[in-house]
Amino acid sequence: MNLCGSRWSSAWRETGFQVAVLSREGGRLEKLKEFLSGSACDRLHTLVGDVGSEDGAEAAKRALLKEVGKVTDVVSSLGFSWWQGGPPLAQSLTELHRVLDTLLLSTFTAWKAFFPLVKDNPDGSYTFITGGAGERLLMPGTGFLTLGAAGALAFSLMVREEYPDVPCKLNELKINMGVTTPERLGPGYVSHLEVGEAVASLVEKRIVSHTVLSANSPADLKTLALEGKI
Numbered sequence: 407m408n409l410c411g412s413r414w415s416s417a418w419r420e421t422g423f424q425v426a427v428l429s430r431e432g433g434r435l436e437k438l439k440e441f442l443s444g445s446a447c448d449r450l451h452t453l454v455g456d457v458g459s460e461d462g463a464e465a466a467k468r469a470l471l472k473e474v475g476k477v478t479d480v481v482s483s484l485g486f487s488w489w490q491g492g493p494p495l496a497q498s499l500t501e502l503h504r505v506l507d508t509l510l511l512s513t514f515t516a517w518k519a520f521f522p523l524v525k526d527n528p529d530g531s532y533t534f535i536t537g538g539a540g541e542r543l544l545m546p547g548t549g550f551l552t553l554g555a556a557g558a559l560a561f562s563l564m565v566r567e568e569y570p571d572v573p574c575k576l577n578e579l580k581i582n583m584g585v586t587t588p589e590r591l592g593p594g595y596v597s598h599l600e601v602g603e604a605v606a607s608l609v610e611k612r613i614v615s616h617t618v619l620s621a622n623s624p625a626d627l628k629t630l631a632l633e634g635k636i
């Protein structure tokens with residue numbers, strides 16, 4: 407199950423997985439169904455839900471289990487693509503709450519609801535998608551993005567270290583590049599389709615666990631797609 411992040415989901419058509427995608431907006435899920443054609447749609451389940459609170463995440467979990475019965479794999483790709491609201495002295499606490507809610511706190515509430523479904527399954531997995539924004543300021547005015555993304559990196563680290571012995575595959579794919587559509591590709595960017603293939607392979611091949619897979623180039627993603635590790 408791909409818990410969140412419809413941009414990665416098209417690559418799952420190459421696998422035999424049943425895939426569920428969650429979004430707060432039904433319109434986005436309709437667009438995804440239009441984008442995926444034919445038989446891939448037979449294995450796609452779409453759910454409208456908000457995992458940004460404990461109650462919302464539990465409701466999403468119940469709806470998902472009702473729809474698919476069993477969940478084996480979770481990909482947590484929560485957040486937003488970009489934030490550049492300006493320097494910190496110009497920001498409010500409300501805005502910081504909003505950024506942390508989206509990048510960090512929803513990662514926790516979703517994990518709290520969904521990790522128990524897969525953690526004891528040796529054929530299961532939980533994968534966090536993170537980015538290099540948590541390690542440096544990408545450009546002036548993106549400081550809150552760094553704070554939120556750093557929180558997501560730390561959250562993933564914390565889970566790996568607090569649960570060293572879980573039999574499920576517990577991994578993080580850290581993408582140290584921008585992600586965009588094939589039409590908009592430029593230097594420093596990678597296609598969301600390539601990212602999707604890499605994530606699908608990581609989940610399907612189940613070669614590594616408790617590992618951070620750092621993708622620094624499209625070649626790294628290709629290696630991951632082919633070999634299930636970098």
Ligand SMILES: NC(=O)c1ccc[n+]([C@@H]2O[C@H](COP(=O)([O-])OP(=O)(O)OC[C@H]3O[C@@H](n4cnc5c(N)ncnc54)[C@H](OP(=O)(O)O)[C@@H]3O)[C@@H](O)[C@H]2O)c1
Nearest residue numbers: 411412429430456457458484485486487536537581584585
């Ligand atoms: N974009 C990049 O260039 C890039 C590069 C490197 C790494 N990353 C990493 O990729 C991860 C995801 O970012 P992204 O760029 O893919 O962002 P995105 O395109 O905005 O996708 C984020 C997803 O999270 C979902 N979401 C957020 N809060 C939610 C909530 N409370 N309930 C349900 N769904 C929720 C959104 O669904 P709805 O909005 O449809 O509800 C959306 O599908 C982040 O960790 C980021 O650091 C991104």
